[in-house]
Amino acid sequence: MAVTVDTKESNLLDDIEELVSANDWPFERSQPDELTVWISGGWCTYQLWFMWRDQPDILYVSCSFDVKVPKRRRADAHHLLSLVNERTWIGHFALSPTDDLVTFRYAQMFGARKSAAAPSLDTLIEISLTECERYYPAFQFVLWGGKTPPQAMAAALLETQGEA
Secondary structure: OOOOOOOOOOOHHHHHHHHHHHOOOOEEEEEOOEEEEEEEOOOOEEEEEEEEEOOOOEEEEEEEEEEEOOHHHHHHHHHHHHHHHHHOOOOEEEEOOOOOEEEEEEEEEOOOOOOOOOOOHHHHHHHHHHHHHHHHHHHHHHHOOOOOHHHHHHHHOOOOOOOO
8 A cells, every 4th residue: 555645734743643554553642743553564563753844844764673682792793784785776774772782774765755755655664574584583693593694694594496
Protein backbone atom coordinates (compact mmCIF):
# COMPACT_ATOMS: atom_id res chain seq x y z
CA MET A 1 0.00 0.00 0.00
CA ALA A 2 1.86 3.07 -1.24
CA VAL A 3 1.12 6.34 0.51
CA THR A 4 2.24 9.71 -0.80
CA VAL A 5 1.33 12.98 0.80
CA ASP A 6 1.54 16.72 0.50
CA THR A 7 3.64 17.43 3.58
CA LYS A 8 2.58 21.08 3.61
CA GLU A 9 -0.96 20.06 4.62
CA SER A 10 -0.37 17.41 7.29
CA ASN A 11 1.97 15.79 9.72
CA LEU A 12 3.49 12.89 7.80
CA LEU A 13 3.10 10.63 10.83
CA ASP A 14 -0.69 10.76 10.39
CA ASP A 15 -0.19 9.07 7.03
CA ILE A 16 2.24 6.53 8.48
CA GLU A 17 -0.29 5.75 11.19
CA GLU A 18 -2.88 5.10 8.46
CA LEU A 19 -0.47 2.74 6.67
CA VAL A 20 0.40 0.95 9.91
CA SER A 21 -3.27 0.53 10.81
CA ALA A 22 -4.05 -0.86 7.36
CA ASN A 23 -1.37 -3.54 7.92
CA ASP A 24 -2.57 -4.36 11.47
CA TRP A 25 0.88 -3.62 12.93
CA PRO A 26 0.90 -2.68 16.62
CA PHE A 27 1.93 0.92 17.19
CA GLU A 28 2.06 3.70 19.75
CA ARG A 29 1.78 7.41 19.11
CA SER A 30 3.51 8.86 22.18
CA GLN A 31 3.84 12.42 20.83
CA PRO A 32 2.28 14.24 17.86
CA ASP A 33 5.67 14.07 16.10
CA GLU A 34 6.68 10.51 17.15
CA LEU A 35 5.36 7.06 16.25
CA THR A 36 6.64 3.62 17.27
CA VAL A 37 5.69 0.49 15.30
CA TRP A 38 6.48 -3.19 15.87
CA ILE A 39 6.78 -5.39 12.77
CA SER A 40 7.57 -9.11 12.76
CA GLY A 41 10.35 -10.10 10.39
CA GLY A 42 12.04 -13.36 9.50
CA TRP A 43 14.55 -13.11 12.35
CA CYS A 44 12.78 -11.13 15.07
CA THR A 45 10.29 -8.35 15.77
CA TYR A 46 11.66 -4.99 14.69
CA GLN A 47 10.87 -1.74 16.42
CA LEU A 48 10.56 1.16 14.01
CA TRP A 49 10.55 4.66 15.41
CA PHE A 50 9.52 7.63 13.30
CA MET A 51 10.05 11.29 14.11
CA TRP A 52 8.66 14.08 11.95
CA ARG A 53 10.15 17.57 11.93
CA ASP A 54 8.20 20.12 9.91
CA GLN A 55 11.05 22.61 9.91
CA PRO A 56 12.64 21.57 7.49
CA ASP A 57 10.20 18.70 6.65
CA ILE A 58 12.38 15.71 7.59
CA LEU A 59 11.23 12.20 8.46
CA TYR A 60 13.68 10.33 10.68
CA VAL A 61 13.33 6.54 10.79
CA SER A 62 15.16 4.14 13.07
CA CYS A 63 14.75 0.38 13.14
CA SER A 64 16.08 -1.54 16.13
CA PHE A 65 16.32 -5.25 16.55
CA ASP A 66 16.65 -7.39 19.59
CA VAL A 67 20.43 -7.71 19.63
CA LYS A 68 21.94 -6.30 22.78
CA VAL A 69 25.71 -6.02 22.50
CA PRO A 70 27.59 -7.18 25.60
CA LYS A 71 30.28 -4.72 26.76
CA ARG A 72 33.01 -7.28 26.10
CA ARG A 73 31.92 -7.54 22.42
CA ARG A 74 31.65 -3.82 21.65
CA ALA A 75 34.94 -3.68 19.72
CA ASP A 76 33.86 -6.55 17.47
CA ALA A 77 30.41 -4.97 17.08
CA HIS A 78 31.98 -1.67 15.99
CA HIS A 79 34.22 -3.51 13.51
CA LEU A 80 31.17 -5.29 12.11
CA LEU A 81 29.26 -1.99 11.93
CA SER A 82 32.03 -0.49 9.80
CA LEU A 83 31.89 -3.49 7.43
CA VAL A 84 28.10 -3.35 7.25
CA ASN A 85 28.00 0.42 6.68
CA GLU A 86 30.47 0.08 3.78
CA ARG A 87 27.83 -2.03 2.01
CA THR A 88 24.76 -0.01 3.02
CA TRP A 89 23.75 2.49 0.34
CA ILE A 90 20.88 4.20 2.14
CA GLY A 91 21.02 4.93 5.86
CA HIS A 92 23.49 3.46 8.31
CA PHE A 93 23.73 1.18 11.33
CA ALA A 94 24.79 2.43 14.74
CA LEU A 95 25.26 1.07 18.23
CA SER A 96 23.41 3.01 20.87
CA PRO A 97 25.75 3.98 23.72
CA THR A 98 22.86 4.09 26.21
CA ASP A 99 21.14 0.73 25.65
CA ASP A 100 23.71 -1.22 23.56
CA LEU A 101 21.18 -1.97 20.80
CA VAL A 102 21.97 -2.11 17.10
CA THR A 103 19.84 0.34 15.12
CA PHE A 104 19.40 1.15 11.44
CA ARG A 105 18.91 4.89 10.91
CA TYR A 106 17.68 6.85 7.96
CA ALA A 107 16.40 10.37 7.35
CA GLN A 108 14.43 11.62 4.36
CA MET A 109 13.84 15.24 3.45
CA PHE A 110 10.44 16.00 2.00
CA GLY A 111 10.53 19.82 2.08
CA ALA A 112 11.00 21.12 -1.45
CA ARG A 113 9.94 17.90 -3.18
CA LYS A 114 6.54 17.33 -4.66
CA SER A 115 4.78 14.41 -3.01
CA ALA A 116 4.91 12.39 -6.24
CA ALA A 117 8.71 12.65 -6.26
CA ALA A 118 9.13 11.61 -2.63
CA PRO A 119 9.53 7.92 -1.85
CA SER A 120 6.37 6.20 -0.70
CA LEU A 121 6.09 5.55 3.01
CA ASP A 122 5.87 1.80 2.53
CA THR A 123 9.16 1.99 0.60
CA LEU A 124 10.83 3.73 3.55
CA ILE A 125 9.59 0.99 5.88
CA GLU A 126 10.67 -1.70 3.42
CA ILE A 127 14.19 -0.24 3.16
CA SER A 128 14.59 -0.28 6.94
CA LEU A 129 13.30 -3.83 7.35
CA THR A 130 15.29 -5.18 4.39
CA GLU A 131 18.55 -3.78 5.70
CA CYS A 132 17.91 -5.16 9.19
CA GLU A 133 16.93 -8.60 7.87
CA ARG A 134 20.05 -8.70 5.68
CA TYR A 135 22.51 -8.02 8.50
CA TYR A 136 20.79 -9.51 11.56
CA PRO A 137 22.56 -12.88 11.07
CA ALA A 138 25.98 -11.18 10.92
CA PHE A 139 25.42 -9.64 14.34
CA GLN A 140 24.30 -13.00 15.73
CA PHE A 141 27.39 -14.71 14.27
CA VAL A 142 29.73 -12.17 15.92
CA LEU A 143 27.96 -11.78 19.27
CA TRP A 144 26.91 -15.36 19.94
CA GLY A 145 28.55 -17.54 17.29
CA GLY A 146 32.18 -16.67 17.96
CA LYS A 147 32.87 -15.51 14.39
CA THR A 148 35.11 -12.60 13.48
CA PRO A 149 33.36 -9.66 11.80
CA PRO A 150 34.74 -10.57 8.31
CA GLN A 151 33.65 -14.22 8.78
CA ALA A 152 30.22 -13.08 9.93
CA MET A 153 29.78 -10.83 6.89
CA ALA A 154 30.79 -13.62 4.53
CA ALA A 155 28.39 -16.08 6.16
CA ALA A 156 25.49 -13.64 6.39
CA LEU A 157 25.78 -12.52 2.77
CA LEU A 158 26.28 -15.99 1.31
CA GLU A 159 23.94 -16.37 -1.65
CA THR A 160 22.71 -19.88 -2.32
CA GLN A 161 22.17 -21.26 -5.81
CA GLY A 162 19.17 -23.45 -6.63
CA GLU A 163 17.02 -25.32 -4.13
CA ALA A 164 17.80 -28.07 -1.66
